[in-house]
Amino acid sequence: MTNHSDTSPKLAESLSNRQVTMITIGGIIGAGLFIGSATAIETAGPAVLISYALTGLLVFLVMRMLGEMAVVQPDTGSFSTYAGNAIGPWAGFTIGWLYWWFWVLIIPVEAIAGADILNAYFPSIPSWAFAIGIMLVLTYTNLLNVKNFGEFEFWFALIKVIAIIAFIIIGTMAVFGVWPLSDVSGVSKLYSHGGFMPNGFGAVLAGVLVTIFSFFGAEVVSIAAAESKNPQQQIRRSTNLVIYRIALFYLLSIFLVVSLVSWDDPGLKQMGTFQYVLSVLNVPGTKLIIDIVVFVAVCSCLNSGLYIASRMIFSLGTRKDAPKLATHVTTGGVPKVAVIASSIAGFVGGFANYAFPGQVFGFLLSTTGAIALLVYLVIAISQLKMRSSMEKNGIPLQFKMWLFPWLTWFVIIAIIAVLGYMFTSPDFRYETFLSIGVTTIILIASFVVTRNRKSVKPWLDQK
Template sequence: MMSSNSLQLESEFLEEENLKKDLKDRHIQLIAIGGVIGVALFMGSAQASKMAGPALTLAYLIGGIVMYFVLRALGEVAVENPVSASFAGYARVFCGPLTSFITGWNYWYQWVVLAMCEISAVGMYMKYWSPDIEQWIPALICLAVVLIINLVSVKYYGEFEFWFALIKVITIIAMLFVGLAMILFGLGNDGIATGFSNLWSQGGFMPFGWLGVAKALVMVVFAYSGVELIGITAGEAADPEASLKSAIDKVFWRVLIFYVGSMVVILSIFPYDTLPKGVSPFVMIFEKAGIPYAASIINFVIMSSAASCLNSAMYVCGRMLYGLALRKEAPAILSKLSANQVPANGILLSSAVCLIGVYLNYVFPDSVFYYMSAITTTGCMWTWSLIMYIQYKWRKGLNKEQVANLKYPMPFYPYANYLVGLFMLAVTLGMGYDHDNLVGLYVAPAWYGGLYLLYKLFKIGIVHEKADFVIQTKCEQPPL
């Protein structure tokens, strides 16, 4: 049999990890679901439905299955080796220092851009109550508040995320119950049940064919981006094995219910071609049901959702820069922890970069959110593809006995890895056919090319190759 610590990734920097283990199981459960439920669900569904029609439900289902395999792939490695560097650290083992460098900085970039999306959403929806306010002002205030929360303690980050994620979950559940009452019993429709016919009566279930589904997959990836945050929390989880396994198992079903269920309800009540851009379908459903102050309630939920995702972004950015610095792939000052054992310098730097998003809200208030969401999608595609490759290489390096004793093996290996690869090709195709998302494909080569040049210019990681991970696979001999 294999010993309890038989699969362990070790490196010099792991001994320096002093992050406080203050995240409990309930924190990680809500962080997992809260990082996925954002403005893409509350607002992006209207725009995505114009691309795929009712088949948007299928796009979210396919994306949910892919997301689950990505999480299980990450979970297989992270349960055995819980470190805050997560897949960026694992990349150094299986792909070398260059890929590790690009992955760490790419993930930081992905979340910084996502943070810009979220502060843009806060600015946009604050105008509901204060139409004359400049959009950049509430964006800046929200960024400052979240910065303070992240600097205080990881425990406060966990509590903040727990309660704000709970608000989102409760709102979605309420919408599902109200929507089903409309569909089945005619609530808000003079007692006439709307039924599900809108899912196929407006040109069919798939009016734009598979190309429409591929276009919608771009919004689906943006919606699900961030779910791999579960792996980052492993370095600060009180009980990483139990917490990670529980969170991954539950988040798949919850995401399917929340995203696919919400799309089925919304597109059954309102034909896809009647959903106006810029108005949340959640508001329309609650208003149709006669719930007072529906618009105010949902706008508050959207703002809290954006603040929640911004909170997660600051958390990830700080930890990713911390891991990069420990691996000598970022300035050493970013590896310093505050008295509260949080990577304060990384958080402060990330917040400073987010000021670009505040500026863009001043210059391009109407389009900044959509451009940033496309750029976030390309970053997520790199991350998910790499996670699947890491797990593939990891599993190939194990013998049958080691595989049999894995604590949390990914199902359907290696076919799940191939499925995710095909999915990424479909998303790339969808981006290429949609004008609004082309910016993501334009920016990606410049970003990755720039990282490659920086790596070669400063010879990052080459001097420190001796500090690379060493994979230990200690197998006990079975008794005779």
């Protein structure tokens, strides 16, 4: 069930299995992998592989915990709903609005990135016009039947997957010395420039902070699956496959990058990770190919971001944590007002970027710095409390987090440690303080809105 009562507005349950599968794959492959990974490589050197492995393990465990709760109670509000039930209404309110805030700021970020790519090819048209056009088109796709959104995202994700697989094939051939267009081969770059860990283990931990935001979006499976016919089956399947996707799309592709080019090569940041490697390997049309793939990636992220933000505010509305108007759905089961509200917030962010370049929007974006970790922390705490309640009431679980409660506690302590490091690190302190500031404001609002409301535990009531 995606709703809390039979009288609640209902979302369409029309996403197909293949669409949900590709949406969840797309959620874990963002433009950050194609471009942003250069910053992570610069930070940790070849040992960035350890950074990605540690981050991937953390995300995998968090996804397992989220999957355990989502199989019991599929809900478009996902972890926000579970936090409200397990911790208290204030927690569901706070994390739900924080998540919405994160994604409505990501919407203009992706639109601006896509607009800059198009502007480079069509300089006579201003970048802001492209940004508006991209947001308008993808807002329209989100206002259509959710099947149409799913179809757009299916093809977006498929292009990204094909691009990464092609890169892995070319890179593997080059490593083994059989790529005909270049004499670059072997894996000596892994250790020839200052060793495998040139900047020390502290840099590996700093790399975790850079890479963790590339993975954010994997949790979309618990939101999208709630609009499919068999949500429990989709959630179990997608959660089990997360570790393989991380290994293939991140670890293997980045391994090939740091094997074929030096980690400190300035070309990685100047051109972007994948584009630079392909240019070194003399792949014809490298720039155009990567520009197309990155454009698709940012459109995919924008498309998903608008979908996620609208579903979250819809869910908040059904729990009276957002205006009731947000729960209005069309005859096709699309939360029209929630989509439009989230889109308008994205347009405001885009306007701030172009009207006050380098000022207001940069400040707003900095407020999202620690939100991913806060979301993961809330998921872990919710699972800890929810699992304990279910075991106390003798309710069987179909899909379990392993080694409970020890692994759950490990994740909680690890996330708190990373947040602590962010507070003390000069590189991350500013963003962390801003994130905590926004969290405090929303937290105060949550107590005002929910102070007279008692926590309910529908997962117990349903059993």
